[in-house]
Amino acid sequence: DTEVTQTPKHLVMGMTNKKSLKCEQHMGHRAMYWYKQKAKKPPELMFVYSYEKLSINESVPSRFSPECPNSSLLNLHLHALQPEDSALYLCASSLAGRGSTDTQYFGPGTRLTVL
Amino acid sequence: SQKIEQNSEALNIQEGKTATLTCNYTNYSPAYLQWYRQDPGRGPVFLLLIRENEKEKRKERLKVTFDTTLKQSLFHITASQPADSATYLCALDIYNTDKLIFGTGTRLQVFP
Numbered sequence: 001d002t003e004v005t006q007t008p009k010h011l012v013m014g015m016t017n018k019k020s021l022k023c024e025q026h027m028g029h030r031a032m033y034w035y036k037q038k039a040k041k042p043p044e045l046m047f048v049y050s051y052e053k054l055s056i057n058e059s060v061p062s063r064f065s066p067e068c069p070n071s072s073l074l075n076l077h078l079h080a081l082q083p084e085d086s087a088l089y090l091c092a093s094s095l096a097g098r099g100s101t102d103t104q105y106f107g108p109g110t111r112l113t114v115l
Numbered sequence: 116s117q118k119i120e121q122n123s124e125a126l127n128i129q130e131g132k133t134a135t136l137t138c139n140y141t142n143y144s145p146a147y148l149q150w151y152r153q154d155p156g157r158g159p160v161f162l163l164l165i166r167e168n169e170k171e172k173r174k175e176r177l178k179v180t181f182d183t184t185l186k187q188s189l190f191h192i193t194a195s196q197p198a199d200s201a202t203y204l205c206a207l208d209i210y211n212t213d214k215l216i217f218g219t220g221t222r223l224q225v226f227p
Contacts, residue, residue, distance in 0.1 A: 004158075031213050042204055042217035043159065050213055090158050094213070103149060104215060106158030 004107035006091050012113045015081060021110045023074040023091030032074040033104065034066060035090040043090055049074060081114045088112075117143045119207060119218040127224045128195055136190040136221045138205035145207035148181055148188050149215070153202045159217075162203075163190075195225045 004025045013019050023032065031050045035043035048056035049068040057066075063085075065077040074091055088109045094102035119140045128134050138148070147166045151159035165172045165181045165188065172179045178191040192199050205218040 033213070040220075042220050045214060045216075048213045055213060088156070092158070103161040103164060104159075106160070109156070109158050111156070 004091055004093055004105050006089075006107035006110050008110060009108070010111045010113075012115065013078065013081065014115050015083070017081075018077070018079045020078065021076040021089055021091075021112075023076075023107055024072055025093040025105070026072055027093065027095075027105065028071075029093035029095050029105070030071060031094045031096065031102070032068060033092040033094075034064075034074070034076050035092065036085075037088045037090055037109070047076075078112075081112075083114050086112055086114045117141070117207075117209070117216055119143075119205065119216055121203075121205060121218040121221045123221045124219070125222045125224065127226065130196060130225055130227050132195055134192040134195045134199070134223055134225070136203050136205075136223070138188040138190070138218050140186050140207060140218075143186070143207065144183075144210070146210060147208055148179075149206045150177075150179060150188075150190050151204045151206060151217075153204060153220070155202075159204055192223075195223075197225045197227055199223060200225050 007022045033048050034046040037043045045058050046060045047066040052068045063080050067075040090109045091107040092104040094104045122137050149164045150162045153159040163179045165179045167183050176193045180189045202220045202222045204220045206215045
């Protein structure tokens with residue numbers, strides 16, 4: 001299984017809602033990532049988990065809260081988002097993390113719209 | 116701060132020709148560089164990785180070069196096909212971290 005899955009595919013939420021994005025991989029990868037991508041822009045790194053511990057937080061607002069319950073799962077909890085947070089949210093994983101040269105495997109993304 | 120530029124936002128070429136995409140970086144000494152392909156509304160897909168001590172890497176119709184003196188990588192697709200139409204992203208590592216920084220991307224359109 002060489003796939004990263006993300007649910008839901010699409011999400012529309014109001015600014016007062018609480019929702020979660022989910023990401024799963026069963027490749028035995030120990031590094032997992034959240035990226036945000038706006039239209040016609042490159043992916044921007046938000047968070048990195050390495051061996052289930054948060055290793056990088058790119059100064060992301062606290063309305064985004066990541067969680068890594070185990071080595072296969074990564075969640076992104078959303079609360080009180082703003083319309084400018086509307087974007088494609090991508091999850092990725094790589095084999096070992098910790099500064100290795102591993103390539104990253106990306107999921108298909110969740111298209112988030114904040115009204 | 117690190118800066119990565121792919122100096123063509125869009126590139127249009129005719130089927131059968133060679134597409135050449137450029138990735139330039141500044142304030143930076145990456146250990147390796149990667150190229151990804153991204154189709155609209157999908158996640159990037161890894162294509163090739165080249166290390167700082169390698170000059171050239173090939174995979175089927177793809178070729179990547181890496182010039183650490185010029186701080187530049189070139190990505191070539193030979194005998195291009197309409198199915199090669201996509202956005203191509205270069206990405207560089209930040210030394211001893213899990214971070215990849217992506218370039219601005221080049222949208223390639225191959226016409227029949």
